[in-house]
Amino acid sequence: MAEAPRKVQVLVVGSGAGGAVTALELARAGLDVCVLEQGSRWKLDEYGRGSLEAMRHLYRRKGMTPILGRVPLGYVEGMCVGGSTEINSGFWHRTPREVLLRWKAQFDVDGATPDELEAHFEWAEDLLGVSTYAGPLPKSSGVFKRGIEAMGWAAQEVPRAAPACKSTNACAAGCPTGSKQGMSRRILPEAEAAGARLLTDCAVQLLLRQGQRVTGVLAVVRRPDGTRELVRIDAEHVFVCAGPTETPALLRRSRIKRHVGDSLRIHPMLKVAAVFPERIDAQDSVLPLLQVKEFWPDISLGGAFFTPGHLAMGLSDNWLENREQMSRYRNMASYYVAVRGSGRGSVRPSLLGDGAPSLRYELSDEDVIHLSKGLARLSTLLLAAGATQVHPTVQGLPSIRSEVEAVRWLDERLPRSGLSLTTVHAFSSCPLGERHDRCALDSFGKVRGFENLHVNDASMLPDSPGVNPQGSVMALARRNAVHFQESLR
């Protein structure tokens, strides 16, 4: 483990999608860069282990982070070198044109048209080898495709940052073959090769301030023998890339509060398990690779990670009625409805306990309507694909067995009290843009009121992108890093 430096030119807090890109771009420009990462660095042969071990090593709070509200949601994010990119599925989207236009209209974001972002998307796609799946589609994708064709809906196989995917179904436990290009695979090694230092097991507690400048950070370093040391590292510039929940918490702990942590957005997600007459063996292959685009950006339908353990959790909402389905797990696969999320959330640092920030999100009425319609459409699709039963994670709604039962939810609302929702997509807790009345950052990620403090992670997305967010985070982070270097000249 490297020693903490006393002073650096650029400190990057966090090594996920935003932090890794920032470090690479600035190290290549010849700046003295040091990345501080709270989590540990794991070797490839430590990836792909069972869920419990993976959650202990790679996930924040062992994968148990609640988002509170009238409908609580389960949320997870990564805490390791590479952040959430180590445990995500690698699905890749460019920010839709309509979403970028809305960001301009609502937040007055400069420099983020599709043309202006093109080169940054290309840069990331090239480095990560973004591409579609090379082999024949696994069965869980195949049956989904059959349903899409039966419905005649617009859909796509989503490209992924996993160019040589071996279909081990281990995305969520860290890809053990190294095929998925989490930040630990290519971007961070290249940043280190360009001179960036990476200090792991180092949790930044506070930004040190003097007037309109940040002078450095206070951080706790965990040593291999378990002891902890409080260190101070001075810096000329600080990029906070600690992710959508920890970045606003760190800023607020450091008394930087204007429009910080007041506008957390998420993609609320409702899962279903579908039973097919034939063997699917979803537990043995990569998750379903297609997404239905027909209802974008408000509603997207796609495939979820599947193991017998995840299935049991999904069925547990109506366990007594559903438990016998467990024996048919080889004929089952999981799918989801995700909605763009127009409700509002917040992040507040906690002053007690383990320092876990308190996260809140209230589903909007529109969210509930979109989830209901999405469930209707997803269930219809799966039944049209040949599924005999669809089990949603809604308490009191054991299974949907006919298309007529499914379309009911086009016109009726699912009961809020029964919804078991999760999300893995959070953002917008420090929005960027020129609208001073709602944006914490300027259009290029500089914190308003500070000369040398930047945010460059999912927090900066002004609003929900409606598609998997990693591409948007990386393209904007690259754009901001390039803009920063140019401003130094």
Ligand SMILES: Cc1cc2nc3c(=O)[nH]c(=O)nc-3n(C[C@H](O)[C@H](O)[C@H](O)COP(=O)(O)OP(=O)(O)OC[C@H]3O[C@@H](n4cnc5c(N)ncnc54)[C@H](O)[C@@H]3O)c2cc1C
């Ligand atoms: C299970 C899962 C599946 C997903 N699937 C997809 C997908 O298929 N496609 C997609 O586009 N997106 C997906 N996402 C979302 C995507 O991974 C994130 O949007 C993206 O990684 C966010 O980047 P980030 O830099 O904001 O945060 P992260 O990548 O989470 O990185 C933040 C880093 O900061 C570190 N950190 C936090 N606080 C501190 C501190 N105080 N001091 C030092 N370090 C700190 C964390 O440990 C972490 O490593 C998924 C996410 C999850 C969790």
